Amino acid sequence: MNNDIKKVSKNTDSAPKNVASSQTVAFSHYNYISAQLPLNTTTNDLVANNIRVQATQCLKNIKSIVESIEHDMNDVLKIKIYLKETANIENDIKAIDTIYAAFFQGYLPTRTIVAVSALPRDALLQMDAMISNEEGVHPQATDEMVKVKNDTEKAPKRSVSPQTIAFSHYNNISAQLPVDNDTGEIITGGVKEQTRQCLENIKAILEDIEVPLHEVVKINIAIKNLSDMADVDEVYSSYFPDSASGGYVPARTIMVASSLPMGALLQIDAVVSHEDGTSSTATEKDYDTVIKANNTDHAPKSSLSTQTVAFSDYNHLSGQLPIDPKTDKIIDGDISAQTKQCLENIKAIVESVDHVMDDVVKVTIQLKNIEDIDAVNEVYTSFFHDDLPARTVVGVSAIPMDALIQIEAIVSNAEGTPLE
Incomplete structure (x- = not known):
């Protein structure tokens, strides 16, 4: 490193x-x-x-x-x-x-x-x-970078947010609802149709800025009913075949929403690589950075997400459940034990790409019971020796596999991902 x-x-x-x-x-x-x-x-x-x-x-x-x-x-x-x-x-x-x-x-x-x-x-x-x-940050020199906002007529627009903003080497996409661009309303149909519409909206936004869908590094899905995930995954997997680019699928986190705007059954947001950057002086493709996806046998694997996807100066990790990677099942134990297992999985992923836990810059924690936060904190702080990451904690009605907790992380990647 x-x-x-x-x-x-x-x-x-x-x-x-x-x-x-x-x-x-x-x-x-x-x-x-x-x-x-x-x-x-x-x-x-x-x-x-x-x-x-x-x-x-x-x-x-x-x-x-x-x-x-x-x-x-x-x-x-x-x-x-x-x-x-x-x-x-x-x-x-x-x-x-x-x-x-x-x-x-x-x-x-x-x-x-x-x-x-x-x-x-x-x-x-x-x-x-x-x-x-x-x-x-030290010792980087100030670069003349600009924010680049973009909206396309081919996807739903909103007065309260642009569809995408690029800065440096990432595009950040506003959460996309399953809205029909012609009517401005949620499309008719069930969760499969709504999943497809969300992804079509993301695809249209990316095509307008000449970025292919397979350059997505992280996907966040907020879903109303966890029981719908099998149908969501059926549609989702058709948009991200693992043969698309370097044999990887994006890192991914699922969150159960109590409700979503416009009564939607799900919404999807995305973080996307932006190879040409947004320097006011750089030429297109000047940076020659590549996406690096990685899985380790020391943490749980999924065919629908990569454990960590690195691009430029960041690694984006999939949400980690308290799964024992040897059994592929949720561990027995209380919230403290499950918190430790989530963090051990994150630690294994981070170490597999030659980093340490103190390289984590942002953590998001989902809790089945928000009252567990003190017990979580006792375990959580023991995994870091340097300054703690920025953090978000929310309570949700359900977590995949009936877990008590799920944790995702963004990790610094000082070495970057230059073209080899």
Whole structure:
């Protein structure tokens, strides 16, 4: 591993702190912001029990963190909003949208919204973010990189988010609902038809920027009914045959949503490689980077996802369940034991690509019972010796294989993936 490029973790007193995460972790040309709850920075208490007030506080906390590292909100590339399950997700989204755009002076970030069963501190919502980091981290020199937003007429448009924003060597795609581009409505049909429509929308967005679907490195699927996954996988596998490029399929994480916008049965977002980068001076294909996918026998394998897919300066890991790789079954034991197994699987994957756990920059944890968070933290913090990664924790109604926990991670990749 090349140790020249260092991750930089920071906390500011201007936003709430968490003993189990850093507020922001920068590596190379991105900063990852931990999920921000609607907490008053002075009192550390939740603000008023009102979706609009809490959304405003989440964005204020993100803004404080962003400004503490000498950036501004126009550097935000992607926002993920997790709503606590309510009777009407559309009303909550409308309330958020009344204040959301005012925090951004340029064009808006890409965005994903999903309702989950519970959030820490019983908040009504939380938001995490990813921001551009043009200056890079030591010893990288400042590069004249620009954000490149794109919308195509061939996929559904939304006033609250562009379809894709490219920065440096990645495109980040807004979550795609199964919306018919001609009608603007959810298509008729079941989960197979909706899966196909989501993927067709992603495909159209990528084709418009001349990127093939097989350059997707990470897929996140939010699904209403976990029992529908077999039907989803049947359609999904036809879009990502493992012979497409280098014999790999993207890293992947499944999250069970309590509800989704427009009453959809699922939505899909994607992280996509962007080989030519977004330097204002570089020529197309100047960087000669390649995708490197890897599986190890020391962690659970799946025919539908690769354990880790590296591109440029990052490794994206699939969500890890507490599966014993020797038996391919969920281990026996309580939340502490299952947390340890998830992290052991992540550690095995990370070490298989010659990295260590302290190279992890962002972690997302799904919990069947949000009350387990303290027990999780006790195990979780023991796996890191350096500054903790940025982190997001949500409570969900179900996890694949009836697990109590699932953990995914993004890992720094200082050596990059140059063409060999």
